[in-house]
Amino acid sequence: MSLDPEDWEAYRAAAHRLLDACIDRLESAADHPWQPIPADVARRYAITGAGADPATLSDRLARDVLPYGTGNTHPRFWGWVHGTGLAEGVLSEMVAATMNANLGGRDHGAVHIERAVIDWAKRALGFPAAASGVLVTGTSQATVLALQAARVRAVPDLRRTGADGLRHIVYCGAGAHNAIAKAVELLGVGRDGLRKIPESDDGMDLATLRQAIAADRDAGHAPLAVVGTAGSVDLGRFDNLAKLADIAQDEGLWLHIDAAFGAWTRLAAAPWRQLSDGIDRADSLACDFHKWMFVPYDCGLCLIADEDAHRAAFAARPAYLAAQDGGLGGGEPWFCDYGIDLSRGNRALKVWTALEGIGVDRLGAAITRCCALAARMGDAVAQAPLMALAAPVVSNLCVFTADSGLAPDAQSSLNRHIARDLQERGAAVFSTTDVGGVTCLRAAITNHRTTEKDVDEAVAAVTETRRRLL
Numbered sequence: 001m002s003l004d005p006e007d008w009e010a011y012r013a014a015a016h017r018l019l020d021a022c023i024d025r026l027e028s029a030a031d032h033p034w035q036p037i038p039a040d041v042a043r044r045y046a047i048t049g050a051g052a053d054p055a056t057l058s059d060r061l062a063r064d065v066l067p068y069g070t071g072n073t074h075p076r077f078w079g080w081v082h083g084t085g086l087a088e089g090v091l092s093e094m095v096a097a098t099m100n101a102n103l104g105g106r107d108h109g110a111v112h113i114e115r116a117v118i119d120w121a122k123r124a125l126g127f128p129a130a131a132s133g134v135l136v137t138g139t140s141q142a143t144v145l146a147l148q149a150a151r152v153r154a155v156p157d158l159r160r161t162g163a164d165g166l167r168h169i170v171y172c173g174a175g176a177h178n179a180i181a182k183a184v185e186l187l188g189v190g191r192d193g194l195r196k197i198p199e200s201d202d203g204m205d206l207a208t209l210r211q212a213i214a215a216d217r218d219a220g221h222a223p224l225a226v227v228g229t230a231g232s233v234d235l236g237r238f239d240n241l242a243k244l245a246d247i248a249q250d251e252g253l254w255l256h257i258d259a260a261f262g263a264w265t266r267l268a269a270a271p272w273r274q275l276s277d278g279i280d281r282a283d284s285l286a287c288d289f290h291k292w293m294f295v296p297y298d299c300g301l302c303l304i305a306d307e308d309a310h311r312a313a314f315a316a317r318p319a320y321l322a323a324q325d326g327g328l329g330g331g332e333p334w335f336c337d338y339g340i341d342l343s344r345g346n347r348a349l350k351v352w353t354a355l356e357g358i359g360v361d362r363l364g365a366a367i368t369r370c371c372a373l374a375a376r377m378g379d380a381v382a383q384a385p386l387m388a389l390a391a392p393v394v395s396n397l398c399v400f401t402a403d404s405g406l407a408p409d410a411q412s413s414l415n416r417h418i419a420r421d422l423q424e425r426g427a428a429v430f431s432t433t434d435v436g437g438v439t440c441l442r443a444a445i446t447n448h449r450t451t452e453k454d455v456d457e458a459v460a461a462v463t464e465t466r467r468r469l470l
């Protein structure tokens, strides 16, 4: 009654064919921009529940599923902040699915791989050797874990009482990601406890931050944490992390850094590496491997400098999970004591495979190149008639309007139409964001496949589309 294939040879042949289809797809990534899913294909996704032999299933996966991705494997995909994937990811996902390991704990190879990945990340980001970490779905979840550790450090009995009776306050820059607001909402701090400090191209205004902390103390509130941003989602800005660390230290506050993509400027060349100077002084950090380290979705990382604070927030093992002194049930520490999830997939292997397969230097060079390409796009925009940058290009984001001569509403409408037109034609994927009351085109270059030609032709395509639409 096993669910294994009845005919392993037929399965093997079908799987080999499907693997070839996957490799073909990646090899020809430049020919496959995003495309809408035809209605008849979407209809074919309806579950019949009938079952199929491996050949039929594999053919269906290759024909009906594989072509209809987000298009973020394409060299001109710069929407939102999407990672681009790696061919090595096909290998790691194949092995991970075969092993089917649960990384909540116990003593098996995948857990040791996750430890190796976290040790590497601590070294790469300058965290202390005694820091702890856990791989999670993404920066959003890592932020919840980190701020919960901050709360439990501030109120050690919080896990028992469930309420701290305090008006905790968290400070972040005005351009901080919505993940911070979500985290404070989930943790019961509430959005009224989130202070958004004005910022400039150099990040959060530090004098205003100090004043806000003092004012909250005067009002009887309990300042809890400062959240610095290393790479803001809209503009790619970096807070002055070293100065934020000084302030957090002076004020006795937890310093968390949202470094979803910007963490990896640590692997880049000057001048971009220097953007994240000071990141090593954080109490906690949230970042992603699935964005600028290009590994397949999903994989985020939460690092906490003080392992005791980390465990104090999450460690909990009922009798059936009790530590054994050896055997499969040994292998302390268990990752379930460092986060929310008990059952955990093998996210570590795809990171390990990227680091060991591609190598840290090549990954760093790809990150440097993304920044150089964003700067190139910025120059092209600055030189193009009518176009204008919405903000300086600091890291890997270039945000601009296609026609600065129009009224704000008309610019917004034009930019939205251009973004959609380019997406639908498969020419390039820009997303949009609002800067100073104008909806702008936004390229977040976390794409190791992008070339100079892609950047130049995409800017030219914006000009051509503007002419056509106007």
Ligand SMILES: Cc1ncc(COP(=O)(O)O)c(C=O)c1O
Binding pocket: 080, 081, 137, 138, 139, 140, 141, 177, 179, 231, 232, 233, 258, 259, 260, 261, 288, 300
């Ligand atoms: C700066 C920043 N923080 C947080 C997030 C949320 O990360 P995730 O989507 O991995 O949860 C993002 C996503 O783009 C981001 O850019």
